[in-house]
Amino acid sequence: MILDTHLVAPTDSPVNLEWIRRDFPILDQRVCGYPLVYLDNAATTQKPRAVLDAVRHYYEHDNSNVHRGIHELSNRATAGYEAARGRAAQFLNARGADEIVFTRGTTESINLVAQAWGTHFLRTGDQILLTEMEHHSNLVPWQLLAQRVGAQLLFLPVTGDEGLLDCTHLDRLLTPRVKLFAMTHISNTLGTVNPVAELCERARKLGVVTLVDAAQSAGHRPVDVQAIGCDFLAFSGHKIAGPTGIGVLYGRRERLAEMPPYQGGGEMILNVDFEQSIYKEPPHRFEAGTPNMAGAIGLHHAMDYLDALGRDAIFRHDQQLAAHAYRQLAGRPGVRLFGPPAGRAGVVSFLLDHIHAHDVVTFADHRGIALRGGHHCNQPLMKKLGVESTARASFFCYNTIAEVDRLVEVIIEIQKYFGYEH
Numbered sequence: 001m002i003l004d005t006h007l008v009a010p011t012d013s014p015v016n017l018e019w020i021r022r023d024f025p026i027l028d029q030r031v032c033g034y035p036l037v038y039l040d041n042a043a044t045t046q047k048p049r050a051v052l053d054a055v056r057h058y059y060e061h062d063n064s065n066v067h068r069g070i071h072e073l074s075n076r077a078t079a080g081y082e083a084a085r086g087r088a089a090q091f092l093n094a095r096g097a098d099e100i101v102f103t104r105g106t107t108e109s110i111n112l113v114a115q116a117w118g119t120h121f122l123r124t125g126d127q128i129l130l131t132e133m134e135h136h137s138n139l140v141p142w143q144l145l146a147q148r149v150g151a152q153l154l155f156l157p158v159t160g161d162e163g164l165l166d167c168t169h170l171d172r173l174l175t176p177r178v179k180l181f182a183m184t185h186i187s188n189t190l191g192t193v194n195p196v197a198e199l200c201e202r203a204r205k206l207g208v209v210t211l212v213d214a215a216q217s218a219g220h221r222p223v224d225v226q227a228i229g230c231d232f233l234a235f236s237g238h239k240i241a242g243p244t245g246i247g248v249l250y251g252r253r254e255r256l257a258e259m260p261p262y263q264g265g266g267e268m269i270l271n272v273d274f275e276q277s278i279y280k281e282p283p284h285r286f287e288a289g290t291p292n293m294a295g296a297i298g299l300h301h302a303m304d305y306l307d308a309l310g311r312d313a314i315f316r317h318d319q320q321l322a323a324h325a326y327r328q329l330a331g332r333p334g335v336r337l338f339g340p341p342a343g344r345a346g347v348v349s350f351l352l353d354h355i356h357a358h359d360v361v362t363f364a365d366h367r368g369i370a371l372r373g374g375h376h377c378n379q380p381l382m383k384k385l386g387v388e389s390t391a392r393a394s395f396f397c398y399n400t401i402a403e404v405d406r407l408v409e410v411i412i413e414i415q416k417y418f419g420y421e422h
């Protein structure tokens, strides 16, 4: 294990890093001759052995198509797929498995709502409220919907570099003309944790339907859809230690029941005639075609894995790493930090004076550190902040304080290399 000597948890970290790191085989390697330091978890997380083994086991023993088979393998595949649905309901504290739709990920979940719910219920002149910190996945589908039906988009402002929602504008923006309020739980650029339960409550009082983008929260902290009180919530398997190509849309039972299908095809119908069809009840109505069975089964194991660690513990660990990174960098000349100084999730975006974010990320890669540089699918937010891009470090349960310290060392090296040593 390459990083044995670096296994330093935050002083009172609630997770056992030595054990956790052994569960993620990909972490045990060198990149450019240095131990890999993987800090690109907001883009995608690594997968524990339990998930890799479950997917392999499925293909080696149980693989078959679901729902329509009358043989043993098909029954096993169906049972595994539906058990994953039940597990996802429990993971989000939904009222039942019928409130869980499997999709390809957060992006498809949001497009499903925009297409199926939005097209059916929105009319010319209606308003859709978003925030200025939305990922393109929670912006472009609403732009398409607004163009289709003649609706108007409104944006709750972000305060500036400290990246909080300016809720003083809520009274002005959140009115009965708004039909849908869609907001991110945790910003993938700023690390801001938004008060989604309060925002949903304000919306509910006016009869406004709500959607929470939980792409950055579902694997990092407890997410309880009943406590949040949202109508829809979306997340991706690959960002919560699960496989790619599988995601979840939670939809409140009453909302899903009033929605027409999203796509047509096999699996979503009860009866088909040449001219018309009768559709299944939700959630199957929204899952046309052969689903990603292996993905759902892998996701089931990812949810088990994270809950065995405890998502409360993961969140505290992420926050400690982010606070440590913030403290180390905040005092340094030539470093501009984005996002709230306190209470942030495990995401730290920064810029170094006179050095392009892509140069920072390329240099870091040559030291074995995986960061991300660019607009992070937050182009409107970047414009608001007056920048084109940032460099971003994002943490997960297997990252260590020593890795954060190594990042800070390399940032200092970068400043020296480019001649902006302070």
Ligand SMILES: Cc1ncc(COP(=O)(O)O)c(C=O)c1O
Binding pocket: 042, 043, 104, 105, 106, 107, 108, 135, 137, 138, 184, 186, 187, 188, 213, 215, 216, 236
């Ligand atoms: C906040 C947020 N929303 C949505 C997405 C889109 O997720 P996916 O590409 O898995 O659909 C991301 C991905 O980075 C994200 O960070």
